[in-house]
Amino acid sequence: MRLEFTDEEQVFREEVRRFLREQLSSDISDKVLNGYELGREDHVMWQRRLHERGWGGMGWPVEFGGPGWNSVQQYIFEEESALAGAPRLIPFGTKMVAPVIMAFGSVAQQRRFLPKISSGAEWWCQGYSEPGAGSDLASLKTRAVRDGDHYVVDGQKTWNTLGQYADWIFCLVRTDPHAKQQSGISFLLIDMKSPGITVRPIMLLDGGHEVNEIWFENVRVPVDNRIGEENRGWTYAKFLLGHERTNIAGIGIAKRELARLKRIAACEYQHGRPLREDPLFAAQIAQVEVDLWALEITNLRVLSAQRQSPSTGPEASILKIKGTEIHQSISELLMRAVGPYALPLRREAMEAGWQFDPTRESPGPRYASTLASSYFNQRKLSIFGGSNEIQKNIIAKMIVGL
Amino acid sequence: MNFEFSEEQRQLHDVVERYLSEQYGFARYKTIKGSAEGWDPSVWRGLADLGVLAITVPAAQGGLGFGPLETLAMMGDCGRTLLLEPVLSSAVIATAVLRAFAGEQQAGALLMRMAIGEEIAALAHFESGARFESQWVTTRASRRDDGYVLDGHKGVVMHAGAADTLLVSARTAGQVGDVRGVSLFMVPSAAPGLVMDIYPTVDGQRAADVYLQAVELPESSRLGAEGEALGAVEGALDIGLAALCADAVGVMQAMVDATIEYVRVRHQFGQPIGRFQALQHRIADMQIHLEQARSMSYLAALRCTDEDVRERRRALSAAKAVLGQAARFIGQQSVQLHGGMGMTDELKVSHWFKRLTAAQLMFGDSDSHLQRYASLTPA
Numbered sequence: 086m087r088l089e090f091t092d093e094e095q096v097f098r099e100e101v102r103r104f105l106r107e108q109l110s111s112d113i114s115d116k117v118l119n120g121y122e123l124g125r126e127d128h129v130m131w132q133r134r135l136h137e138r139g140w141g142g143m144g145w146p147v148e149f150g151g152p153g154w155n156s157v158q159q160y161i162f163e164e165e166s167a168l169a170g171a172p173r174l175i176p177f178g179t180k181m182v183a184p185v186i187m188a189f190g191s192v193a194q195q196r197r198f199l200p201k202i203s204s205g206a207e208w209w210c211q212g213y214s215e216p217g218a219g220s221d222l223a224s225l226k227t228r229a230v231r232d233g234d235h236y237v238v239d240g241q242k243t244w245n246t247l248g249q250y251a252d253w254i255f256c257l258v259r260t261d262p263h264a265k266q267q268s269g270i271s272f273l274l275i276d277m278k279s280p281g282i283t284v285r286p287i288m289l290l291d292g293g294h295e296v297n298e299i300w301f302e303n304v305r306v307p308v309d310n311r312i313g314e315e316n317r318g319w320t321y322a323k324f325l326l327g328h329e330r331t332n333i334a335g336i337g338i339a340k341r342e343l344a345r346l347k348r349i350a351a352c353e354y355q356h357g358r359p360l361r362e363d364p365l366f367a368a369q370i371a372q373v374e375v376d377l378w379a380l381e382i383t384n385l386r387v388l389s390a391q392r393q394s395p396s397t398g399p400e401a402s403i404l405k406i407k408g409t410e411i412h413q414s415i416s417e418l419l420m421r422a423v424g425p426y427a428l429p430l431r432r433e434a435m436e437a438g439w440q441f442d443p444t445r446e447s448p449g450p451r452y453a454s455t456l457a458s459s460y461f462n463q464r465k466l467s468i469f470g471g472s473n474e475i476q477k478n479i480i481a482k483m484i485v486g487l
Numbered sequence: 488m489n490f491e492f493s494e495e496q497r498q499l500h501d502v503v504e505r506y507l508s509e510q511y512g513f514a515r516y517k518t519i520k521g522s523a524e525g526w527d528p529s530v531w532r533g534l535a536d537l538g539v540l541a542i543t544v545p546a547a548q549g550g551l552g553f554g555p556l557e558t559l560a561m562m563g564d565c566g567r568t569l570l571l572e573p574v575l576s577s578a579v580i581a582t583a584v585l586r587a588f589a590g591e592q593q594a595g596a597l598l599m600r601m602a603i604g605e606e607i608a609a610l611a612h613f614e615s616g617a618r619f620e621s622q623w624v625t626t627r628a629s630r631r632d633d634g635y636v637l638d639g640h641k642g643v644v645m646h647a648g649a650a651d652t653l654l655v656s657a658r659t660a661g662q663v664g665d666v667r668g669v670s671l672f673m674v675p676s677a678a679p680g681l682v683m684d685i686y687p688t689v690d691g692q693r694a695a696d697v698y699l700q701a702v703e704l705p706e707s708s709r710l711g712a713e714g715e716a717l718g719a720v721e722g723a724l725d726i727g728l729a730a731l732c733a734d735a736v737g738v739m740q741a742m743v744d745a746t747i748e749y750v751r752v753r754h755q756f757g758q759p760i761g762r763f764q765a766l767q768h769r770i771a772d773m774q775i776h777l778e779q780a781r782s783m784s785y786l787a788a789l790r791c792t793d794e795d796v797r798e799r800r801r802a803l804s805a806a807k808a809v810l811g812q813a814a815r816f817i818g819q820q821s822v823q824l825h826g827g828m829g830m831t832d833e834l835k836v837s838h839w840f841k842r843l844t845a846a847q848l849m850f851g852d853s854d855s856h857l858q859r860y861a862s863l864t865p866a
Binding site: 224365 | 763765827
């Protein structure tokens with residue numbers, strides 16, 4: 086038993102670091118490291134850089150144009166990327182639909198879609214949840230009725246993350262209304278430019294627009310855009326959800342944000358001393374730090390087991406719950422660290438380019454401007470991707486066997 | 488021992504509840520929140536007509552002469568309806584400051600105008616380096632001729648933009664952190680040299696950072712004896728803290744109610760999600776937090792004017808510590824149990840959540856009050 090990565094893995098880590106040093110521009114990493122919003126272009130540009138290096142399809146096998154990394158290499162890549170302040174990978178193309186296309190898609194679909202996912206030329210979004218089908222996804226109602234070489238799709242999807250940027254959406258639709266819930270579902274790839282699609286923004290509590298409702302009215306989708314067999318979509322959907330959960334703990338991001346918390350707590354003063362030295366606050370930082378350390382090792386144990394078999398088991402639920410709790414704790418401590426200066430809400434101060442009036446220090450330190458909004462936003466973590474309550478059900482059933 | 492509201496307090500509560508329920512719906516709140524000023528003078532007039540702004544103004548200044556229990560009785564509905572108007576800042580805190588000097592001509596006259604809604608005042612005390620320490624005052628008031636000149640910076644002054652008069656604390660003697668040497672001044676918000684940087688707060692209220700550059704004031708603008716004002720400021724902040732607790736309990740009650748309603752109507756897996764025991768227990772925990780918080784809001788109201796400063800602070804710190812923890816749990820879990828909907832701007836839940844979060848950060852967070860409580864409590 087040993088904790089260290091192998092020599093080859095260390096060499097790989099150095100290679101990733103070198104790439105990040107050479108390719109990651111400071112205007113992007115500044116945004117990420119300081120919690121400012123990234124635009125579509127930032128993500129697309131970064132995806133292009135990765136693609137040029139041959140890393141666009143990060144978790145993909147070589148035969149599909151990926152670098153052929155194992156799960157440990159993917160973990161190292163994501164950790165180093167997060168620490169360096171690279172944009173998080175938008176998972177819907179590379180990590181979600183691509184593995185489904187590789188495993189179950191036709192050769193034509195693989196040729197048509199995979200290269201443009203890798204290069205960032207096409208942006209994908211997810212069409213799973215519906216207003217009445219969240220935790221209970223299999224109760225989804227969006228219909229697809231066969232009409233010659235097409236399906237006609239009607240219904241509504243919701244919580245489509247960054248759907249406003251999407252060129253394509255992968256959708257779960259009901260093709261057999263009479264079958265048992267899970268067995269009447271198909272998996273369709275739908276061009277967002279199709280007539281009959283309407284995207285409506287959902288404004289979130291932090292004022293941000295990152296999710297949407299998508300309405301389908303008589304949307305004609307070629308049958309060729311169906312993945313695999315009709316009515317087998319639930320199988321593909323479950324496969325996809327398994328892939329969504331690799332690196333779900335976000336260890337690298339948590340480490341980066343923890344370091345930021347410590348920096349800020351060193352700059353904030355209470356009773357004339359840095360907040361970092363306040364025993365109560367220091368203990369709370371320590372608590373989240375030891376939780377993170379434990380989770381890192383748990384995550385490495387899962388990865389180590391995956392060297393043998395690449396599938397993600399129910400233990401991903403442990404990573405999801407604990408990971409999201411840690412992210413939420415850090416975001417809460419960050420907000421609390423700045424005390425009353427978490428209160429001002431200045432949209433303009435959340436933009437990377439905004440300049441302070443140098444004659445004033447108002448309102449509060451520059452780093453304070455995004456912290457409350459980020460705390461509010463991070464509440465989503467325990468809700469999406471299978472709520473933490475659902476994850477506990479999975480642990481109780483699949484791991485514990487109750 | 489008796490935890491009933493008096494008939495009079497109940498009536499006051501009913502009047503405020505009816506007015507806000509009728510006049511301050513979610514749509515109205517959103518309109519006001521999105522407006523340039525962030526508060527609505529017609530609502531302010533309505534509150535004045537009901538007597539809400541006169542509740543704690545002494546009878547001699549045309550007020551009702553009531554105290555913290557009457558404030559407690561009406562604040563919950565201000566929280567529940569997400570009231571953005573400066574009731575807490577002006578009708579509770581600034582009024583409490585001025586009441587300490589009600590015998591002085593200028594303070595008395597201002598109180599009279601505040602009681603009928605003609606003027607709004609706000610206490611500008613905390614500074615950017617102060618965090619939650621009330622004696623942290625660096626703003627200076629220097630003697631000049633027959634008056635003073637003020638220089639300094641006050642941070643996150645709630646409702647400063649709505650105020651006609653700011654009650655500004657400044658050092659006339661001593662060093663940062665000294666209890667003595669703090670004086671208090673009535674400063675017209677239009678005074679030359681006073682600049683406000685006004686912004687919304689995360690919960691849609693308004694606040695400002697206030698910059699004072701060579702603001703000249705006459706001697707008569709000083710409230711009370713020179714260098715002896717910190718006690719009055721702290722007394723008013725304690726009264727404000729008790730009122731904030733009551734506001735937060737109103738929000739928490741509304742969130743618990745909304746969550747119970749939601750888990751009854753939201754169906755997944757063929758049944759209302761409220762049938763799942765895991766969620767029932769969560770809501771039971773929310774209810775426990777709510778009742779603990781309500782108890783402490785009573786304690787805060789009953790003790791916030793205690794002459795024994797040590798006992799008063801001990802009780803208020805205990806109250807704010809418990810309140811903050813309850814606000815955190817209820818706020819977070821209410822959003823969680825609403826699922827994605829709880830994250831949206833569309834539902835009231837997220838707005839209550841932000842108001843509770845702001846309440847956690849105001850007047851000292853739970854941790855700072857726990858520490859103060861420990862330091863005030865004999866081992």
